[in-house]
Amino acid sequence: MFVCFWLVFRMVSPAIALAFIPFLLTLIIRYRHYFLLFYRTVIVRKIQDYLTGITREERAFQYLITHAIPGDPDSILSAFDQWCYHVEYLSNVGPVKGKILDRLIYENAPINVLELGTHCGYSSIRIAKALPLGARLYTVEMDERNAVLAEKIFRLAGFDDDIIELIVSPSDEVIPQFKETYGVDKLDFVFMDHWKRCYLKDLQLLEEYDLLQEGTIILADNVLFPGAPHFLQYVKNCGKYQHKIHRGHLEYFKSIKDGMAELVFMGL
Ligand SMILES: C[S@@+](CC[C@H](N)C(=O)[O-])C[C@H]1O[C@@H](n2cnc3c(N)ncnc32)[C@H](O)[C@@H]1O
């Protein structure tokens, strides 16, 4: 934006360029929350990457080892939240939407849970700590560096392979092989929190590979921001799901509206 302003200033006329200033100011004021988000997610991150020589996820892990109590999942979650509110931003589901996730897991006591998008394992820890005895969480992450850290964070929180199975692969390769590889016939709960453009395709893959049963709950994060419009349109029109949106705000950012979609498969 400032580059455009400068180009107009240099190439056309300073008077025309100056006339744009109120317009630019209006834009900045109106979209200040998104500029702040961009600043925290891109600019601060790049500067810190350069200064520390490690990734944002590795910095978060270092914070956890110095601020959380090993073996205590609540302490790990609260250290994560502190870091995201006060140090750097991570796209964890966060403490507010996280409570919706916790409640749905407690209320429905699912046995086979699939999570798409592990990142550092924040939401996996929330799910794992709410699961009933004998239940299992399969969490899918395609980025190997993230997966290595998530694995360490699961151990730090006190969860082993019996409770959380971390699958390092893209979701559209995992879903078609899921039944055979993991011996799971149907899923009871699916948490979608990977790239939003994958939501619709993966939902249709779960249907195609017969992994859903009547009553399976699918909770999809960030359906309003960054948003998953094609996914929502499909869910509303296909007639296979009861659905509702839990409206709230983006994780760690009260000023940006977001929401989670809760679907219940009707078995059609
Ligand atoms: C928003 S983060 C997940 C946050 C996590 N659920 C939490 O709340 O702690 C999204 C993660 O999904 C991963 N991802 C994106 N698309 C994926 C895909 N198609 N298959 C597997 N992982 C994917 C990204 O690498 C990233 O680590």
Ligand SMILES: [Mg+2]
């Ligand atoms: Mg999310």
